[in-house]
Amino acid sequence: MDKLLRWRDLAQKMHGRDFWSAVFDSPQTKDFMSSFLKTFDAESNYPRADVYQKETEIVVLIEIPGIRKEDVQLTVTGDRLQIKGTVHPPYPKHTNVTTERFYGPFERTIQLPEIVQKEGVSAKFVNGLLEVRLPRDLKATATSINIE
Structure with a gap:
């Protein structure tokens, strides 16, 4: 720990007192940290999903244990599958002692391969x-575009 403190002091002497502020308060660092932390945020990736593809269809498997089908809405737009819903606690009248599972509203858009x-x-x-089974659009063909 002493070496780390000495290194910090040396960096401040060489680059000025606001060296670390300039590093950590920059917009680029804030954007990076925000996107980096989202990869570890369970709610941003909830519910978890797998996407499979074969010749005629795309299959998406979405983990939503304990959710009633009435509490889920699915929407397909182009090459995106959106899932919205609410996870209700199983014992709403009990006091929570420990909570590791997600509860509350959620929304996620899953990118499809096509x-x-x-x-x-x-x-x-x-x-x-x-x-969720989605038929592939096998009739989609390339279109030539004339350049003027």
């Missing part, structure tokens, strides 16, 4: 997972 067809989309609960 634009999907809106017709034929289905969703169902399977073994504690929400399974």
Whole structure:
């Protein structure tokens, strides 16, 4: 610890008293720290999801144990699947002693590998997972664009 304190003092002598403020208060550092901390924020990645693809469809498995289907809304727009809902505590009249699970409203947009067809989309609960099946748009073709 003494070495770290000496290094801090040396850096302040060489770069001035506001050296660390300039480093940690810069907009770039704040943006970096904000995005870095979001990767460890459980709520920003809730609910967790896996995306699978095969020739005719994309399957998204979403972990939402203990949630009723009435408390979940799904929306497909282009190549994005949005899930919104609310996780209700199982014992609302009890006092919480320890809480490790997430409760409350949530919203997440899941990036799909490509634009999907809106017709034929289905969703169902399977073994504690929400399974969303999205037909791939196999008719999508490249379009030539003339340059003027």
